[in-house]
Amino acid sequence: MAGRYIDLHTHSTASDGTDTPAAVVGAAAKAGLAALALTDHDTVDGLDEAGEEADKAGLRFIRGIEIAVRDEAAEDELHIVGLWLRQPSAALRAYLAGLWEKRRERNMAMLQALALLGMPVAYDDIRAHAGGRAVGRPHIAKAMQEKGYVADVKEAFERYIGQGGAAFVARELDMPADGIGMLREEGATVLLAHPCLKTDMSRQRLDALLQEYKTYGLSGIEAYHSAHAPEQVRMCVELAAKHGLLLSGGSDYHGNNKPGIHLGVGKGKLRVPYLLLEKMIARRQQKGLWV
Numbered sequence: 001m002a003g004r005y006i007d008l009h010t011h012s013t014a015s016d017g018t019d020t021p022a023a024v025v026g027a028a029a030k031a032g033l034a035a036l037a038l039t040d041h042d043t044v045d046g047l048d049e050a051g052e053e054a055d056k057a058g059l060r061f062i063r064g065i066e067i068a069v070r071d072e073a074a075e076d077e078l079h080i081v082g083l084w085l086r087q088p089s090a091a092l093r094a095y096l097a098g099l100w101e102k103r104r105e106r107n108m109a110m111l112q113a114l115a116l117l118g119m120p121v122a123y124d125d126i127r128a129h130a131g132g133r134a135v136g137r138p139h140i141a142k143a144m145q146e147k148g149y150v151a152d153v154k155e156a157f158e159r160y161i162g163q164g165g166a167a168f169v170a171r172e173l174d175m176p177a178d179g180i181g182m183l184r185e186e187g188a189t190v191l192l193a194h195p196c197l198k199t200d201m202s203r204q205r206l207d208a209l210l211q212e213y214k215t216y217g218l219s220g221i222e223a224y225h226s227a228h229a230p231e232q233v234r235m236c237v238e239l240a241a242k243h244g245l246l247l248s249g250g251s252d253y254h255g256n257n258k259p260g261i262h263l264g265v266g267k268g269k270l271r272v273p274y275l276l277l278e279k280m281i282a283r284r285q286q287k288g289l290w291v
């Protein structure tokens with residue numbers, strides 16, 4: 001008999017996915033997944049809708065979020081996933097409002113740069129492509145495509161708004177201690193997301209990073225991810241064992257915004273066993289946290 005599989009990293013229209021939260025849940029149920037986490041960037045706005053739909057579908061649902069923190073070594077960002085959020089505290093709501101404000105400032109700066117390149121885009125045009133308050137580059141890319149400045153989202157990133165692009169502006173990011181600590185305060189299980197998405201992640205760096213992030217409250221590492229090669233999975237699993245960290249996994253599904261990435265199976269070969277969820281649950285119960 002086939003095992004039971006899960007997906008603990010997905011995005012909806014609440015951030016930069018193209019399926020509504022309810023549709024992500026529906027697709028997960030249809031794919032035969034036993035559990036799903038919705039982990040939209042910088043927002044919890046899709047979680048209530050997804051949770052209600054999951055109850056109807058008989059799917060185990062975990063309320064999640066994905067945030068970005070500063071990666072000092074690489075002048076880049078690293079992603080953190082928090083699972084088992086409850087209704088957000090006042091502190092979390094304030095934190096997220098701060099993230100949206102920083103996004104707005106950064107988006108405005110990129111729109112200014114685009115205007116100077118002769119590609120005017122209004123803020124309302126990008127908001128129109130965003131389902132929620134976590135507005136970002138994928139929505140700018142869609143607006144650019146709509147205006148005929150680029151053929152597709154890929155070209156928008158490669159030429160203009162991707163790192164090194166003519167209109168790229170870096171996002172002001174929080175320190176890892178702050179982002180991880182904030183999710184920890186909310187009682188979330190905190191995971192380092194897709195550590196090997198960036199090809200420059202060496203074993204030595206990841207080792208040091210995990211050692212450091214554990215002191216801030218990191219509980220686990222997303223070893224299984226659509227973009228992780230088998231040797232990268234192995235490295236994550238080995239380092240998780242070394243540091244006593246939990247293992248997680250997910251597809252990073254974004255609907256049509258990331259064509260070729262499917263719920264549960266990623267590019268086709270991803271499988272995240274239910275056992276990982278059971279281990280997370282056991283760890284939370286040991287600590288007296290809700291599950």
Ligand code: AMP
Pocket residue numbers: 016041135136137138153154157158162171254
């Ligand atoms: P932002 O959070 O506004 O910086 O936008 C980041 C999001 O843009 C990521 O979560 C991806 O979904 C998307 N993205 C980043 N790079 C690319 C790329 N080269 N092509 C398409 N989408 C991208």
Ligand code: ZN
Pocket residue numbers: 011015016017041254
């Ligand atoms: Zn995304």
Ligand code: FE
Pocket residue numbers: 066079193194
């Ligand atoms: Fe991510």
Ligand code: FE
Pocket residue numbers: 009011066252
């Ligand atoms: Fe993601």
